[in-house]
Amino acid sequence: MNPFTVLGLEETADDEAVRAAYLSAVRKSPPDRDPEGFRRIREAYEALRDHERRLALRLFGPPPLEHVEELLDAFPTERRYVGPGLWLNVLREGRR
Amino acid sequence: MPKRQKHKHQRAKGPPQPPHDLGPEAWRAHVEALLARGQTRDAVEAAKQCLKQAPGPEAEALAVEAYQARIQALMTSGMHQEARALAMLVSDRFPAAQARVAPFIRQSELAAGNFESLLAELSAATPSRRRELEAVLTRTLHDPAVLVDSTALPGDHPLKRTAMAVRDLFSAVTTGPLPDGALAALDEISRHSPLAPWKLLIRALDAFYRGADASVRANLDGIPPDSGPGRLVPVLRRLLGESKPTEEQSVAVALLLDKVSGGRTVIEGHLTQLTHALNVRDVRAALAAVQAVLPRLESAPSGLRLTFLATILHHWHRQNLPPPALMRVLSRNKRDPDLVRLMALTIERPDWSDALVLWDEYVTAAVAGGSLPAQGPALARVLLHMAALFPSDAEEVWEFFDVESEEDLQRQIRAGQLPACFDRGGLLERARQADPDPQVFGALVAHFSQRQPKRAEAEAEAWRRAHPQDLEPLLYLIRGAESRGAVRKALNLLAEAESINRVHPEVRQSRFRLLLAGAERRIKEGKLALALTDLDRLEQEPRAAEGDHRAYLLALRWVVARKAADAPTIAQLEQTLETTVGNPTLHHLILEAVAGSFAIEAPKPLGSPSQVEVIEGLARGFDLFRALNRRLSVPPALLAQAEKGLKTASVAQLYALCTGGLWVGHPALTYAASSQGLARDGSLMPRFLLARGQALKAATGIEARERAQQCLRAARELAGRARDMETVREAAAALQALSAEGWFNPWMWDSPAPSDSPATQEEIQRTINAERRRRATPRFVRGIEPRRRRQVKPARRRSMRGMFEDLFTWMEGTR
Numbered sequence: 001m002n003p004f005t006v007l008g009l010e011e012t013a014d015d016e017a018v019r020a021a022y023l024s025a026v027r028k029s030p031p032d033r034d035p036e037g038f039r040r041i042r043e044a045y046e047a048l049r050d051h052e053r054r055l056a057l058r059l060f061g062p063p064p065l066e067h068v069e070e071l072l073d074a075f076p077t078e079r080r081y082v083g084p085g086l087w088l089n090v091l092r093e094g095r096r
Numbered sequence: 097m098p099k100r101q102k103h104k105h106q107r108a109k110g111p112p113q114p115p116h117d118l119g120p121e122a123w124r125a126h127v128e129a130l131l132a133r134g135q136t137r138d139a140v141e142a143a144k145q146c147l148k149q150a151p152g153p154e155a156e157a158l159a160v161e162a163y164q165a166r167i168q169a170l171m172t173s174g175m176h177q178e179a180r181a182l183a184m185l186v187s188d189r190f191p192a193a194q195a196r197v198a199p200f201i202r203q204s205e206l207a208a209g210n211f212e213s214l215l216a217e218l219s220a221a222t223p224s225r226r227r228e229l230e231a232v233l234t235r236t237l238h239d240p241a242v243l244v245d246s247t248a249l250p251g252d253h254p255l256k257r258t259a260m261a262v263r264d265l266f267s268a269v270t271t272g273p274l275p276d277g278a279l280a281a282l283d284e285i286s287r288h289s290p291l292a293p294w295k296l297l298i299r300a301l302d303a304f305y306r307g308a309d310a311s312v313r314a315n316l317d318g319i320p321p322d323s324g325p326g327r328l329v330p331v332l333r334r335l336l337g338e339s340k341p342t343e344e345q346s347v348a349v350a351l352l353l354d355k356v357s358g359g360r361t362v363i364e365g366h367l368t369q370l371t372h373a374l375n376v377r378d379v380r381a382a383l384a385a386v387q388a389v390l391p392r393l394e395s396a397p398s399g400l401r402l403t404f405l406a407t408i409l410h411h412w413h414r415q416n417l418p419p420p421a422l423m424r425v426l427s428r429n430k431r432d433p434d435l436v437r438l439m440a441l442t443i444e445r446p447d448w449s450d451a452l453v454l455w456d457e458y459v460t461a462a463v464a465g466g467s468l469p470a471q472g473p474a475l476a477r478v479l480l481h482m483a484a485l486f487p488s489d490a491e492e493v494w495e496f497f498d499v500e501s502e503e504d505l506q507r508q509i510r511a512g513q514l515p516a517c518f519d520r521g522g523l524l525e526r527a528r529q530a531d532p533d534p535q536v537f538g539a540l541v542a543h544f545s546q547r548q549p550k551r552a553e554a555e556a557e558a559w560r561r562a563h564p565q566d567l568e569p570l571l572y573l574i575r576g577a578e579s580r581g582a583v584r585k586a587l588n589l590l591a592e593a594e595s596i597n598r599v600h601p602e603v604r605q606s607r608f609r610l611l612l613a614g615a616e617r618r619i620k621e622g623k624l625a626l627a628l629t630d631l632d633r634l635e636q637e638p639r640a641a642e643g644d645h646r647a648y649l650l651a652l653r654w655v656v657a658r659k660a661a662d663a664p665t666i667a668q669l670e671q672t673l674e675t676t677v678g679n680p681t682l683h684h685l686i687l688e689a690v691a692g693s694f695a696i697e698a699p700k701p702l703g704s705p706s707q708v709e710v711i712e713g714l715a716r717g718f719d720l721f722r723a724l725n726r727r728l729s730v731p732p733a734l735l736a737q738a739e740k741g742l743k744t745a746s747v748a749q750l751y752a753l754c755t756g757g758l759w760v761g762h763p764a765l766t767y768a769a770s771s772q773g774l775a776r777d778g779s780l781m782p783r784f785l786l787a788r789g790q791a792l793k794a795a796t797g798i799e800a801r802e803r804a805q806q807c808l809r810a811a812r813e814l815a816g817r818a819r820d821m822e823t824v825r826e827a828a829a830a831l832q833a834l835s836a837e838g839w840f841n842p843w844m845w846d847s848p849a850p851s852d853s854p855a856t857q858e859e860i861q862r863t864i865n866a867e868r869r870r871r872a873t874p875r876f877v878r879g880i881e882p883r884r885r886r887q888v889k890p891a892r893r894r895s896m897r898g899m900f901e902d903l904f905t906w907m908e909g910t911r
Contacts, residue, residue: 001403002402003399004397004399005397005399005403008397010397010398010399011398011399058474059437059477060441061402061406062402063406064403064406064407065406065407067371068370068374068411069364069367070407071367071400072364072367074396074400075358075359075396077337077360078356078360079307079356079357080356080358081271081272082270084266084267086351086352087301087328089352090327090328090331090346090348090349090352091238091325091327092209092239092348093346093347093348
């Protein structure tokens with residue numbers, strides 16, 4: 001996955017922004033609670049930690065995903081509150 | 097057939113004609129036949145006709161039967177109001193059939209959302225009837241508010257009070273986080289209550305929003321699928337990621353999934369469709385899915401869009417689908433720099449020339465658009481990358497363009513017959529102008545060293561001026577001066593190099609080598625006494641005691657004696673040399689090499705050496721001549737003999753043969769020796785991996801490059817652990833060169849790990865095991881030998897733009 005996406009950064013991010021995004025992401029996915037998430041964050045940070053690497057990624061990346069569906073991983077797993085209406089609509093639809 | 101015509105056609109066909117003058121039995125058979133075919137409306141018409149022609153109880157029963165089927169059909173198709181109206185009509189017209197029709201009336205009322213009659217009956221029902229009615233309610237209740245708002249249920253009815261709590265909690269749980277203990281009211285609902293499934297649903301929803309997925313599943317498992325809330329069970333499972341998207345989902349379900357998941361489930365559906373379309377090479381469906389995904393990416397970070405573009409281009413190309421159709425969908429701007437860049441990256445593996453043209457397009461568009469500065473490291477990196485796309489063998493480039501030489505190629509470029517981006521030197525010069533970085537200078541020196549040595553030295557001089565603390569240009573200039581015999585200049589440069597880094601291996605070796613060059617020059621000039629003085633001084637150098645250095649000095653004394661025609665000394669030196677060396681192969685290699693460089697005849701070999709002597713002599717010879725940087729010409733027969741006897745070689749000899757094989761431009765020997773070396777565990781494992789990687793780097797084919805990368809990564813990691821910094825440095829440099837030759841690494845279809853990521857222990861072991869299993873020897877590119885003039889071949893069409901012709905035609909449409 002594109003390291004910029006993993007850390008939620010724009011391509012113009014500087015060292016400081018990368019470091020801050022890394023620390024913030026690690027707080028959300030510490031290695032003991034989310035080892036897989038931490039691994040992805042760490043890899044992303046390694047890929048972006050200095051200007052040279054970011055430049056290379058910007059010019060010669062991002063690498064394509066092996067499977068198109070992997071793109072879904074970049075979308076956060078959200079659980080939004082939408083009120084009762086939409087849920088009840090499904091049930092009302094079902095009764096017909 | 098157009099819809100209208102089809103309809104007309106059906107209308108014209110019409111219902112089956114009723115029979116004339118039939119008896120009751122025939123009528124029944126006819127109606128039943130219609131019902132069996134599902135033609136309920138025709139069945140009702142036929143039954144009505146029967147009733148008209150032959151009224152009586154039988155005809156009435158037949159009519160009721162047909163009406164029942166019709167009512168059922170209307171309910172099945174969701175026409176509950178119509179079903180209810182028909183059921184009421186039947187109930188009025190056929191009072192005897194009221195009991196048969198009543199369930200339909202009830203069912204259609206419930207389906208239409210009217211629970212009043214059921215609830216009225218419920219409030220006054222006997223216990224057994226109540227259970228029946230509650231079972232119906234459990235199946236049909238789609239909203240607890242129905243119970244709350246019912247006028248048929250008294251205000252203090254327990255079901256109404258519970259429904260009120262359920263309604264409020266359902267609303268709360270879907271609107272925002274609930275405080276702890278908020279669901280306590282649900283505990284009062286018994287598992288026999290019609291609201292029991294709702295209790296489980298609310299608990300499942302609460303757990304869902306708290307992220308307690310196991311609890312969600314446990315609650316969902318308890319909800320009967322045929323209950324009112326049962327329809328939400330698969331929806332929640334879908335939101336948990338337990339099931340894949342299906343095409344049959346209703347509008348309400350799709351909307352709910354989209355809103356709750358923040359669009360994720362919709363994207364997932366499109367991506368699934370896209371994958372399927374790509375797999376079956378359905379361009380239209382794939383384009384539709386791409387078009388559906390793109391708007392979803394607009395609000396996402398730019399990196400996500402680029403990842404999607406890179407991925408879709410990669411898979412599109414892998415499935416060999418036509419690029420223009422996709423490009424049209426991906427961007428309205430044919431020269432969208434990102435798109436052109438990603439397209440270039442996608443195709444550069446199979447087609448370097450087309451990729452170069454696209455990269456050139458990218459540079460032009462990106463600089464014009466301001467996304468790539470007209471000067472600076474970014475532009476230099478792109479230009480370096482472009483230069484690295486050319487095949488490493490210059491002749492391969494000439495062959496591709498049907499030219500005879502570099503000059504020929506340059507002429508065509510100057511005449512405008514070929515784009516300027518095919519001038520590799522020009523690209524590197526532009527890179528230097530953009531950013532005079534050591535890496536750019538290194539590439540320039542390497543480029544010109546094979547084509548224009550003077551130009552290469554000029555670039556090294558410029559590099560030295562721009563980066564005075566860089567050792568590499570000095571070392572290059574030292575080697576150049578040494579090869580020209582400019583020993584004094586080389587020594588001056590060496591003094592400068594020593595002031596920068598005295599412990600660098602090449603710097604340390606250079607002094608002895610340059611003094612040696614001075615002595616050799618004196619011999620060539622006929623200044624034999626001075627040469628002997630130089631040799632005396634060399635004997636005092638610490639390095640003279642290393643390896644077979646002293647034997648080489650003896651060989652030079654032998655040359656001096658030969659030049660002086662001093663026969664006793666010649667004989668004595670030959671004897672001393674034979675004793676000192678103690679190996680006929682090495683003895684012959686040394687004498688033949690020095691004799692060759694001074695144009696004197698070498699003595700005949702001392703006899704036919706054994707396999708063991710060949711291996712030992714060759715290994716020592718490689719070490720000696722490599723350390724002295726003296727040309728060693730090894731007869732092919734000797735190399736072949738060595739390759740056959742590698743099983744008897746020691747680990748140290750194998751390593752010497754590995755490095756020597758590369759040094760004399762015979763990577764096949766390196767490959768063979770590294771095979772033996774890798775088979776033996778030991779401290780030299782990192783070095784054998786390095787040699788293997790370097791040999792594979794010289795082989796043709798992408799697979800060999802990928803294997804080279806894996807070997808080099810493993811070598812670097814293992815050497816790092818063993819603190820073998822020289823191997824670390826060499827492996828890193830080889831990886832960098834490999835990477836510079838193919839920045840496309842991340843784009844490879846079986847993408848190997850990035851070259852700068854450390855190899856894991858598992859990867860290292862996998863690499864070693866894989867290389868140990870290898871039996872076939874790869875094909876190696878030819879060594880650097882004087883090039884024979886190529887025979888003129890008949891002109892052929894360049895393959896440039898071959899498979900991407902339509903893409904370029906499309907892109908050129910705006911010109």
